[in-house]
Amino acid sequence: MPYDCDITHIVITVLEAAADDDTTFVFKDNGGASMGSIDVTTAMSIGNKATLASAASPLSSNNSFTGYPTVQNLLIEVSKTTQTSGAYNIAIYNKKK
Numbered sequence: 001m002p003y004d005c006d007i008t009h010i011v012i013t014v015l016e017a018a019a020d021d022d023t024t025f026v027f028k029d030n031g032g033a034s035m036g037s038i039d040v041t042t043a044m045s046i047g048n049k050a051t052l053a054s055a056a057s058p059l060s061s062n063n064s065f066t067g068y069p070t071v072q073n074l075l076i077e078v079s080k081t082t083q084t085s086g087a088y089n090i091a092i093y094n095k096k097k
Contacts, residue, residue: 003096004067004097005094006094009051023078025078028077029065040086
């Protein structure tokens, strides 16, 4: 992150639906602690959205980042059983400290 901030929510929008299996995105802070995850299922079609920081998928307290000169990274781990189609837009919203 280029500046001190807190991630407020993360939204994934399906651009191309996955054909064969679900995909899980795990979002982590610079130290590897999880902020939470989003599951994108094969039932989701183009334009569907999934949000981390919703009632169904809460954002943990590991959402604080330090910017310049330290510059911490947001880590995204993607798990999928098979390598098939699926394209997504990931929007990360933050509040500058």
